[in-house]
Amino acid sequence: MSDPVTALDGQSITGQITIADAGPTGMVTLRANFASATVMTGLVDVGLVVPDANQIASGDGTTTLWMSPDEVMILCDYDDAEAQAQSLGDALASAHALAINVSDARCVFRLTGQGGAIRDVLAKLSPADLRPSALPVGMVRRTRLAQVPVAFWFSSDTDATLICFRSVGGYVFDLLSKVSEPGSAVGYFG
Amino acid sequence: MLILSCPYCGVACDETELQPGGEAHLTRFGPDASDADFEGYLFRRKNPRGVHFERWRHAYGCGKWFHAARHTVTLEVFGTYPAQVTEPPPDILDAIAAKVPGWEPSS
Numbered sequence: 001m002s003d004p005v006t007a008l009d010g011q012s013i014t015g016q017i018t019i020a021d022a023g024p025t026g027m028v029t030l031r032a033n034f035a036s037a038t039v040m041t042g043l044v045d046v047g048l049v050v051p052d053a054n055q056i057a058s059g060d061g062t063t064t065l066w067m068s069p070d071e072v073m074i075l076c077d078y079d080d081a082e083a084q085a086q087s088l089g090d091a092l093a094s095a096h097a098l099a100i101n102v103s104d105a106r107c108v109f110r111l112t113g114q115g116g117a118i119r120d121v122l123a124k125l126s127p128a129d130l131r132p133s134a135l136p137v138g139m140v141r142r143t144r145l146a147q148v149p150v151a152f153w154f155s156s157d158t159d160a161t162l163i164c165f166r167s168v169g170g171y172v173f174d175l176l177s178k179v180s181e182p183g184s185a186v187g188y189f190g
Numbered sequence: 191m192l193i194l195s196c197p198y199c200g201v202a203c204d205e206t207e208l209q210p211g212g213e214a215h216l217t218r219f220g221p222d223a224s225d226a227d228f229e230g231y232l233f234r235r236k237n238p239r240g241v242h243f244e245r246w247r248h249a250y251g252c253g254k255w256f257h258a259a260r261h262t263v264t265l266e267v268f269g270t271y272p273a274q275v276t277e278p279p280p281d282i283l284d285a286i287a288a289k290v291p292g293w294e295p296s297s
Contacts (some may be wrong), residue, residue, distance in 0.1 A: 013259075068198070068251070068254065143207055144250040
């Protein structure tokens with residue numbers, strides 16, 4: 001079996017913030033009608049908690065992101081993704097639902113920085129409201145970063161994760177590196 | 191800059207996160223329609239100077255289609271609502287009536 005390789009292959013750069021490839025990450029996308037009793041019973045059986053709108057639910061080694069009213073994404077260890085998708089598929093076999101391993105479809109970035117530096121850097125590229133009151137820790141925001149769709153969320157004030165499609169991983173890395181160059185700090189978020 | 195709240199996820203979306211879908215609440219005329227009705231469905235848009243009902247898609251977010259009511263002169267947004275309706279909901283009409291005296295929904 002060949003080793004998983006991410007689009008950025010472990011690159012990282014430090015400017016105002018540190019932008020690093022988070023490495024191979026397991027991602028399972030689940031589309032289903034979460035208002036359906038059949039679906040919810042199946043999800044209880046596998047122990048998956050569906051987060052509220054725009055929120056993140058953390059479970060046993062997994063993080064579940066709310067993506068849309070009928071879609072969630074489960075982040076897990078790269079090696080567990082296939083089993084995770086399989087167990088979800090089995091649990092929802094009687095419902096109209098789809099669980100699929102999309103680990104290699106996206107690129108995951110880890111952003112670390114002090115103060116409001118991460119929010120400042122993201123605000124240069126995205127129209128999202130990045131005030132801590134509008135995007136608190138534990139909330140996921142799907143939005144646009146320059147010309148491409150991304151999603152990001154804060155795990156703490158100094159630590160954020162950003163995901164984008166694999167094909168634009170290099171573009172997103174270049175963008176983030178450019179706007180976090182030393183000397184270009186905005187300082188709006190402190 | 192136009193900011194619309196997506197009624198499905200509640201996110202305040204910037205215009206650039208959305209895909210415009212043109213006039214809302216059109217009656218679709220299909221294969222058995224007259225040429226005049228089909229032409230009207232395809233091409234004839236009201237485009238008044240004032241209150242518009244529009245379709246938008248939250249393309250960079252949850253991906254859902256929704257409707258928005260807004261004023262093209264004052265740029266005021268009266269509200270957004272889910273797309274599974276054939277006419278604007280009463281609360282949107284009330285909000286428009288309160289702000290635009292004499293406005294009548296056109297059929």
